[in-house]
Amino acid sequence: MSISCLSASAAKALDAELMSAGAFSIDQLMELAGLSVSQAVYREYPPSQYSQVLICCGPGNNGGDGLVAARHLWQYGYKPTVYYPKPSSPELYKRLCKQLDDLDIPVVKSHDSNHFSQLLRDSKLVVDSIFGFSFKGPVRDPFGSILAAIVESKIKVLSVDAPSSWEIDEGPQKEGPLKDFDPDTLISLTAPKPCSKFYKGKHYLGGRFVSKVITKKFNLSLPPYPGIDQVVDITNKPLSMV
Amino acid sequence: MSISCLSASAAKALDAELMSAGAFSIDQLMELAGLSVSQAVYREYPPSQYSQVLICCGPGNNGGDGLVAARHLWQYGYKPTVYYPKPSSPELYKRLCKQLDDLDIPVVKSHDSNHFSQLLRDSKLVVDSIFGFSFKGPVRDPFGSILAAIVESKIKVLSVDAPSSWEIDEGPQKEGPLKDFDPDTLISLTAPKPCSKFYKGKHYLGGRFVSKVITKKFNLSLPPYPGIDQVVDITNKPLSMV
Numbered sequence: 048m049s050i051s052c053l054s055a056s057a058a059k060a061l062d063a064e065l066m067s068a069g070a071f072s073i074d075q076l077m078e079l080a081g082l083s084v085s086q087a088v089y090r091e092y093p094p095s096q097y098s099q100v101l102i103c104c105g106p107g108n109n110g111g112d113g114l115v116a117a118r119h120l121w122q123y124g125y126k127p128t129v130y131y132p133k134p135s136s137p138e139l140y141k142r143l144c145k146q147l148d149d150l151d152i153p154v155v156k157s158h159d160s161n162h163f164s165q166l167l168r169d170s171k172l173v174v175d176s177i178f179g180f181s182f183k184g185p186v187r188d189p190f191g192s193i194l195a196a197i198v199e200s201k202i203k204v205l206s207v208d209a210p211s212s213w214e215i216d217e218g219p220q221k222e223g224p225l226k227d228f229d230p231d232t233l234i235s236l237t238a239p240k241p242c243s244k245f246y247k248g249k250h251y252l253g254g255r256f257v258s259k260v261i262t263k264k265f266n267l268s269l270p271p272y273p274g275i276d277q278v279v280d281i282t283n284k285p286l287s288m289v
Numbered sequence: 290m291s292i293s294c295l296s297a298s299a300a301k302a303l304d305a306e307l308m309s310a311g312a313f314s315i316d317q318l319m320e321l322a323g324l325s326v327s328q329a330v331y332r333e334y335p336p337s338q339y340s341q342v343l344i345c346c347g348p349g350n351n352g353g354d355g356l357v358a359a360r361h362l363w364q365y366g367y368k369p370t371v372y373y374p375k376p377s378s379p380e381l382y383k384r385l386c387k388q389l390d391d392l393d394i395p396v397v398k399s400h401d402s403n404h405f406s407q408l409l410r411d412s413k414l415v416v417d418s419i420f421g422f423s424f425k426g427p428v429r430d431p432f433g434s435i436l437a438a439i440v441e442s443k444i445k446v447l448s449v450d451a452p453s454s455w456e457i458d459e460g461p462q463k464e465g466p467l468k469d470f471d472p473d474t475l476i477s478l479t480a481p482k483p484c485s486k487f488y489k490g491k492h493y494l495g496g497r498f499v500s501k502v503i504t505k506k507f508n509l510s511l512p513p514y515p516g517i518d519q520v521v522d523i524t525n526k527p528l529s530m531v
Contacts, residue, residue: 070387074316082324089517122497123517145312149500255364258391275331275365 049287050252051267053238055215058180061237061265069258073139076256077108080236081115083253083277084174084207085123087234088116090278091205091249092172094124101170101202103193105177105211106133112207112236113176114143121150128166132158132189158189160196167200175204175230177211180240186212186225195224204230209240218245234278238267239286251278291529292494293509295480297457300422303479303507311500315381318498319350322478323357325495325519326416326449327365329476330358332520333447333491334414336366343412343444345435347419347453348375354449354478355418356385363392370408374400374431400431402438409442417446417472419453422482428454428467437466446472451482460487476520480509481528493520 053061065071088100102117104110110131117127129147134140134156147154155162167173175197177190186194194212197204209215210233212225219242220226233246236254243250255272262269268287272279295303307313330342344359346352352373359369371389376382376398389396397404409415417439419432428436436454439446451457452475454467461484462468475488478496485492497514504511510529514521 069391070384072314072316072381072384074314075320078317078320086517118498119517122514139314142312142314146500149311149502151501256360258388259393260391272364275328275361 048268049285050270050281051238052241052243052286052288053265054241054288055180057265058215058237058240061261064261064264069261071256077111077115077139079256079277080112080254082119083236083255084112084116084176084234085119086276086278087232087251087253088120088172088174088205089123090251091232092203097171098124098126099170100125100127100172100174101166102127102129102174103177103197104129104131105190106135107179107181109176109179109207110135111140111143113174114140114147116174116176117152118146118150121152127152128170129154130163130166131156132193158193160192163193163196167196167202170202173197173202173204174207175211176207179208180215182209182211182215184212184214184220191225194228198225198228205232205234206230207234208236209242210246213242216241218242238269239281241288244286250280250282252281253278290510291527292512292523293480294483294485294528294530295507296483296530297422299507300457300479300482303503306503306506311503313498319353319357319381321498321519322354322496324361325478325497326354326358326418326476327361328518328520329474329493329495330362330414330416330447331365332493333474334445339413340366340368341412342367342369342414342416343408344369344371344416345419345439346371346373347432348377349421349423351418351421351449352377353382353385355416356382356389358416358418359394360388360392363394369394370412371396372405372408373398374435400435402434405435405438409438409444412444415439415444415446416449417453418449421450422457424451424453424457426454426456426462433467436470440467440470447474447476448472449476450478451484452488455484458483460484480511481523483530486528492522492524494523495520
């Protein structure tokens with residue numbers, strides 16, 4: 048049985064449905080999504096070897112998932128640093144940042160390419176929570192330079208929901224410095240996106256909150272999660288479009 | 290090293306601090322607390338043997354933790370039923386109930402002692418999320434009769450934060466039908482409460498969200514959580530008052 052992919056527009060509709068008819072708050076969904084991300088990081092990159100994690104957060108909900116993941120990673124014993132050059136203004140994001148402050152997790156809120164290069168050198172892993180399912184190119188700075196520096200550094204990368212810069216329905220950039228951006232690990236949230244068919248690395252699914260009602264409405268086929276895990280390994284599993 | 294207990298008034302202050310200076314929303318905290326509860330249930334009462342779980346929810350936040358736990362338990366493969374005879378009116382509680390509706394989890398919203406007795410007979414486990422750290426006796430009906438029926442049924446019980454009817458700072462009821470209420474498992478949230486010193490059963494701690502700032506402010510000594518677990522086994526560990 049293949050796993051359903053959600054196109055950019057279907058993912059947007061499902062997200063809206065979760066928060067309207069589904070009655071989830073964004074706080075709840077972001078907490079569970081970020082928790083999934085933290086579990087995928089722990090599974091692939093244990094703190095004994097990858098303590099120094101650089102979490103690059105974009106300005107939207109994908110970035111918020113990264114902020115939540117950073118907090119959980121600290122609780123697991125990592126020493127995360129958050130790079131958040133375009134901090135969002137809604138209160139939720141400010142609260143998530145305050146929660147990081149209270150754990151002494153550094154949150155860098157402006158871009159400086161030298162500083163970023165230094166942070167990359169000091170890190171063992173990048174969590175790419177820059178762009179999610181609502182991304183549409185082109186990639187604008189500072190995120191273009193940030194992603195190019197990540198590619199050049201050859202550091203391990205775990206991407207959240209989609210590799211940032213990949214078109215959600217189409218796949219990797221076809222030209223330019225980001226055409227070689229190919230993360231080592233991907234955690235898709237709720238369901239994989241169509242661009243996942245171009246992805247050959249380690250692949251997790253997270254976001255264990257899909258209801259029976261939504262599964263039916265969106266005609267989803269999703270794999271079971273084992274035990275109490277908030278992630279399931281779907282590496283190389285067949286995908287289908289819905 | 291002993292584990293700090295939080296008196297009723299200190300627990301109230303810590304909760305307020307988490308949501309003011311700590312910048313957590315109640316949605317976030319309840320999600321993480323309910324997730325901890327679900328993990329303790331899974332650890333002690335696996336779904337292969339305890340699929341039929343009756344989750345008894347009180348009118349306050351402790352009941353909300355139970356509503357969240359019910360959803361996660363369903364995701365783990367349990368068949369939960371929620372008994373919620375005094376449903377709370379704030380929107381958060383209505384949303385948590387809608388999330389259960391969308392999983393076809395029965396939520397019973399009025400009390401009938403015959404119906405409750407039948408549900409007890411059909412269940413393998415009761416999750417007692419009736420009263421938490423803000424409880425002050427006497428126990429009022431319907432919760433007095435509900436707890437008495439649970440005691441009489443001799444069903445396994447896991448209590449959330451404190452055994453319901455126990456005075457938070459003082460311990461079990463000294464007389465009446467509830468003086469024998471002694472759950473098999475207790476999951477304390479954030480930190481144990483002073484009544485825990487009268488408790489001799491299996492004991493977990495959950496609520497892995499305490500910040501460095503709060504640990505310091507409340508002079509807490511808490512055990513480390515293993516790996517990515519949202520609970521830690523503290524059975525028979527020495528407790529100290531703060």
